[in-house]
Amino acid sequence: MFQMIVTGLLCGALLGFVMQRGRFCLTGGFRDMYIAKDYRMFYALLIAIAVQSIGVYTLIQFGAIEFVAGEFSWVATIIGSFIFGIGIVFAGGCATGTWYRAGEGLLGSWIxxxxxxxxxxxxxxxxxxPVDQSMKSVKISTNSIAESTGISVWVYIVVFIAIVLWLIVRELKKPKIAIPTMKSKRTGLSHLLFEKRWHPFFTALLVGGIAILAWPLSEATGRMAGLGITTPSANILQFLVSGNQEYINWGVFLVLGIFLGSFTAAKGSREFRFRMPDVKTGISSFLGGNLMGFGASLAGGCSIGNGLVMTAMMTWQGWVSLLFIILGTWTASYFVFVRPKNKKNTVVSDTTVTA
Structure with a gap:
């Protein structure tokens, strides 16, 4: 138990700290792809996937950890991921983003x-x-892309890395936009940790490294998986209601660590403060949180469990889920951001013509 607590909290704290300082928000990243045509955060996610994929499959190659892709419940994955994508827009953050933003004092994220x-x-x-089990019963026996095609997983990893490198080089060649910054009052490590703006690609490298670390730390306690947010989050509430200690595992301390790491980063950078949402935002956050919970449970993972981890493991579940999370985010973004703006512009235009 002691090992579980220490390593779970440590890994989670590292992830929470890095995500808070790097503003590693996949909800904003997916939304910006559609609204602002800004792909940097999406590319950052791909970097984290590539780093994790290399590291984890190397560990598997040397027998340090085990991984079984299992079956692919495609109907549940598609529907659940799409609903999850809608939910993160209303909630104002994905599963991990909600944990780390709660650590910043954002009460809407608590809701x-x-x-x-x-x-x-x-x-x-x-x-x-019964709903969950019924929808997951429609499945394909092989979830591994490599096993389905008979091609070595390393071929897919190498091709994926080549694509990611090409995207990074192309992105870095674009003209840089100057961002005004205040004169630093800190120097050295303190400045680097708490004041300097972290590049999303650098943040992604760290996230990928932490994702690799999660596998052996988690498996050492008997939990045969890497980073995961949905089941551990549910386990906390299940334990509080039932008192059953079987719900307490490494993943529970991982998500609690994310909160603590984010809180530490926010306090150190003077970004922590309690912020109370208005009634409309509070209702939207609660609705979004419920959609997230329903969708992620149905899909077998959230933007981290599926979008970061299962993609790195080169599974159908991971890549199909990532696609439909993005589509769900874009759909909700249209109705929440784009359509109201277009209506407002139309009203202003009609008023001008009438005048």
Whole structure:
């Protein structure tokens, strides 16, 4: 138990600290792809996937860890991921983003987090278990892309790395936009950790490294998986309600560590402060959190479990899920951001013509 607590909290704290300082927000990244045509955060995610893929499959090659891709519940993955994508827009952050933003004192994220934990628990051990099981019963026996095609996983990894490198080089060649910054009052390590703006690609390298570290640390405690947010989040609420210690595992301390790491980073950078949302935002956050919990549970993972980890493991579940999370985010972004703006512009234009 002591090992589980220490390594889980440590890994989570590192992830929370890095994500908070690097503003590693996949919700904003997916949204910006559609609205602003800004792909930097998406490219950052691809970097983290590539780093993790190399590291984890190297560990597997040397027998340090084990991984079984399992089956692919394609209907549940598609529907669940799309709903999850919609939910993260209303919640104002994905699963991990909600945890780390809660650590910054954003009370709207606390509301979203409760909705997320509640619905995840309902899906995993409550009245919606039959729905979850029924939709997951439609599946394909092989989830591994390599096993399905008969091509070595290393071929896919090498091709993927080549694509990512090409995208990075192309992005870095673009003209840089000057960002005004305040004169630093700190020097040395303190400045680098708490004041200097972290580049998303640098942040992605760190996230990928932490994702690799999660595998052996987690498996050492008997949990045969890497980073995961949805099930551990549900486990916290299930433990609090039932008192059953079987719900306590390495993943629970991972997500608690994310909160602590983010809090530390926010305090150190003077970004921590309690912010109360208005009623509309609070309702939206709770609704979004419930959609996140339902969708991630159904899909077998969130933007981290599927979008970062299962993609790195070169599974159908991971890449199909990532695609439909993005499509769900774009759909919600259209109705939340684009359509209202277009209506407002139309009204202003009509008023001008009438005048």
């Amino acid at each position: 979203a987090l409760f909705g997320y934990m509640f619905m995840s628990a309902v899906m995993k051990s409550g009245v919606l278990v």
